Amino acid sequence: MMIRRERAPDRPEILALIEAAFPEGVEAHLLRELFAAREYIPELSLVAESPDGAVLGHVISTRAWIGDNPALGLGPLGVLPARQGRGVGSALVKASIGAANGLGEPAIVLLGSTEYYPRFGFVPADSVGIASPDPSWGSHFMALPLAAFHPGIRGRFRYAEPFNRL
Ligand SMILES: CC(C)(COP(=O)(O)OP(=O)(O)OC[C@H]1O[C@@H](n2cnc3c(N)ncnc32)[C@H](O)[C@@H]1OP(=O)(O)O)[C@@H](O)C(=O)NCCC(=O)NCCS
Numbered sequence: 001m002m003i004r005r006e007r008a009p010d011r012p013e014i015l016a017l018i019e020a021a022f023p024e025g026v027e028a029h030l031l032r033e034l035f036a037a038r039e040y041i042p043e044l045s046l047v048a049e050s051p052d053g054a055v056l057g058h059v060i061s062t063r064a065w066i067g068d069n070p071a072l073g074l075g076p077l078g079v080l081p082a083r084q085g086r087g088v089g090s091a092l093v094k095a096s097i098g099a100a101n102g103l104g105e106p107a108i109v110l111l112g113s114t115e116y117y118p119r120f121g122f123v124p125a126d127s128v129g130i131a132s133p134d135p136s137w138g139s140h141f142m143a144l145p146l147a148a149f150h151p152g153i154r155g156r157f158r159y160a161e162p163f164n165r166l
Contacts, residue, residue, distance in 0.1 A: 001048050001049065001050055001051070001056065001088065001091065002048070002049050002051075003046055003047070003048055003049075003091055003092060003095040004046065004047060004049060005042065005043065005045065005046060005047075006042075006045040006046065006047050006058065006060075010047055010055055011035065013054075013055045014031070014047065014055055014058045015028050015031060015032060017055060017056075017057070017058060017078060017079075017080050018031050018058065018076055018078045020078075020080060020081055021078030021079060021080065021081060021084075022076070022078060026166055027075075027076040027078065030076060030162055030163065030166060031058075031060065031076055033162035033165070034060055034062050034160060034162050037062065037160055037161060037162050038063075038161075039062040039063035039064070039160030039161065039162075040060075040062060040063075041061065041062060041063060041072075041103075043099055043103060044060065044061040044062070044072065044096060044099055044100065044103075045058070045059075045060045045061075046058065046059050046060075046092055046095050046096060046099070048079075048088045048091055048092055055080075056079060056080050056083045056088050057077075057078060057079035057080065057083070057088040057089060057091075057092050058076075058077075058078060058092070059074065059075075059076075059077040059078075059089075059092040059093065059095075059096050060074075060075070060076065060077075061073065061074045061075075061096055061100060061108060062159075062160040063160055064109060064157065064158060064159050064160055065157070065158045066106075066107065066109070066130050066153050066154065066155050066156075066157055066158075067153070067154060067155020067156060068155070069106065069152075069153045069155070070105070070106075071105065071106055071107045071108070071109060071153070071157070072100055072105050072107065072108045072109065073108075073109055073110065073157075073159045073160060073163070074093075074096060074108050074109070074110040074112075075110050075111065075112065077089060077092060077093065077112075079092075089116075090119075090120075093117075093120050094120065096108065097120065097121075097144065097146070100146055101146050101147050101148075104148050105146055105148065106145070106146055106148040106149040106150070106153050107128075107130070107143050107144060107145050107146055107149050107153065108122075108143065108144045108146065109125055109130060109141075109142070109143045109144075109157050110122070110141075110142055110143075111137055111140055111141055111142075112140060112142065113140070114139050114140060114142070117142050118142075120144065121144050122142035122143065122144045123142060123143060123144070124139050124141070124142060124143075125141045125142055125143040125157065126141075128143055128145055128149075128154075129151065129153070129154030129155075130143050130154065130155070130156075130157050131154075131155060131156040131157065132156075132157060133156060133157055133158060133159070141157075
C-alpha cells in the first residue's frame with residue numbers, strides 16, 4: 001500500500017469509496033463540496049493505493065480557523081469496507097499528520113471517535129484552548145497540536161464553509 005496525493009482522475013473512485021464507507025451519511029456530498037471549496041488544500045487530500053492501483057481509502061484536511069489563526073479540519077476519512085481494520089485508516093491519519101507538520105500547520109482538529117483518534121495523539125480540543133463550534137460535540141471534538149502550535153493559538157474553531165451547510 002502507498003499513501004499519495006489525490007489526483008483529479010481519482011475522484012470518482014474516492015467518492016464511491018466514501019459512499020460505501022458511509023452508506024447513510026452526508027460525507028460523500030460534503031467531500032464533493034470540499035473538493036470545490038476555496039479551503040481545499042491539494043497537499044492534504046491523500047489516498048491509500050493498493051499495489052494494483054485501487055484506491056482503498058481517502059482522507060482530507062481543509063483550511064479551518066482557531067479564532068483568527070489558520071488551522072486544519074480533518075475529515076471525512078473513509079476506508080473501503082472490505083479493507084477496514086487492516087491499518088489503512090491509521091496510515092492515512094499518520095500521513096496527514098506528517099504532511100501538516102511539513103507545511104507548518106499548527107494543529108489538526110476533528111469531530112470523531114474517542115476510541116480511534118487518541119491513539120494518534122488527539123486530545124479533547126478544549127484541553128488545549130480550542131473551543132467547539134457546537135458544545136453538544138463534547139469529547140468527540142478533538143485536536144492534535146503540531147510543532148508550530150503555541151498557546152497564543154486559542155479561540156473558537158471554525159470549519160471550512162461547506163461544513164456549515166450540512
Ligand atoms: C474508521 C475508519 C476510517 C478506520 O480505518 P481502518 O483502516 O478500518 O482502521 P485501522 O485498521 O487503521 O485501525 C483499526 C482500529 O480502528 C478501530 N475502528 C475502526 N472503525 C472505527 C470506528 N468507526 N470508530 C472507532 N474505532 C474504529 C478498530 O476497532 C481498530 O481498533 P484496534 O486497533 O484497537 O483493534 C474506517 O473503519 C472507516 O472508514 N469506517 C467507516 C467510516 C467511519 O466510521 N468513519 C469515521 C471516522 S471517525
